Amino acid sequence: xxxxxxxxxxxxxxxxxxxxxxxKRQLGELQPSELVITILVSNIATLPIENxxxxxxxxxxxIITLVCLDVLMSVASMKFRGLRRVLSGSPKVxxxxxEIDQKLLHELRYTTDDLMESLRSYNIFxxxxxxxxxxxxxxxxxxxxxxxxxxxxxxxxxxxGKSSNPPELIVDDGxxxxxxxxxxxxxxxWLRMRLKSxxxxxxxxFIMTASDEKSVKIIKKQxxxxxx
Numbered sequence: 167x168x169x170x171x172x173x174x175x176x177x178x179x180x181x182x183x184x185x186x187x188x189x190k191r192q193l194g195e196l197q198p199s200e201l202v203i204t205i206l207v208s209n210i211a212t213l214p215i216e217n218x219x220x221x222x223x224x225x226x227x228x229i230i231t232l233v234c235l236d237v238l239m240s241v242a243s244m245k246f247r248g249l250r251r252v253l254s255g256s257p258k259v260x261x262x263x264x265e266i267d268q269k270l271l272h273e274l275r276y277t278t279d280d281l282m283e284s285l286r287s288y289n290i291f292x293x294x295x296x297x298x299x300x301x302x303x304x305x306x307x308x309x310x311x312x313x314x315x316x317x318x319x320x321x322x323x324x325x326x327g328k329s330s331n332p333p334e335l336i337v338d339d340g341x342x343x344x345x346x347x348x349x350x351x352x353x354x355x356w357l358r359m360r361l362k363s364x365x366x367x368x369x370x371x372f373i374m375t376a377s378d379e380k381s382v383k384i385i386k387k388q389x390x391x392x393x394x
Contacts (some may be wrong), residue, residue: 337374
């Protein structure tokens with residue numbers, strides 16, 4: 167009995183440490199690869215607890231291996247956008263200016279019930295009110311309402327008559343996002359000319375967004391601080 171209790175305490179501490187090291191969030195926010203690792207870790211942790219004939223090291227080593235693999239893949243996906251798309255996919259625009267991309271909706275295996283349920287969580291019951299809706303890599307739908315359907319604020323009154331899509335991410339950690347440029351009707355030539363006018367190199371950009379009106383927001387990479 168004491169051995170089982172001792173093992174349970176060790177595995178509990180190891181799983182908590184592993185999840186903290188992986189930097190995980192709520193279950194619904196996990197990427198597919200992160201969810202797989204989390205499920206495997208929880209299953210492996212139960213083996214030495216249920217079967218006292220197994221050495222506890224048979225649970226510890228696989229968990230540490232999986233955690234190290236997850237950390238390495240996370241670092242690699244930060245550096246290589248293509249790998250990030252393979253592991254986690256990419257956001258998909260399913261509604262634009264009140265029009266549903268039905269083909270994409272079927273490819274994502276989203277039913278109309280799934281879609282309407284997600285919209286109702288934003289208190290939206292009429293699809294024509296939506297300017298922009300995106301299925302995130304976690305499966306969650308993010309929605310941006312048309313200007314005239316948004317709750318009225320003082321700022322909105324000053325912008326009366328204007329309606330546009332939310333800004334798009336066109337540069338991600340020094341790398342161009344071609345799909346976003348295409349949706350905005352822009353190209354790489356325009357992007358480089360805009361960066362030149364801002365006296366900024368592409369490699370120095372951490373985040374750059376652009377709107378339909380071609381207004382941009384640039385956040386430069388932070389330079390590493392020198393230790394003295």
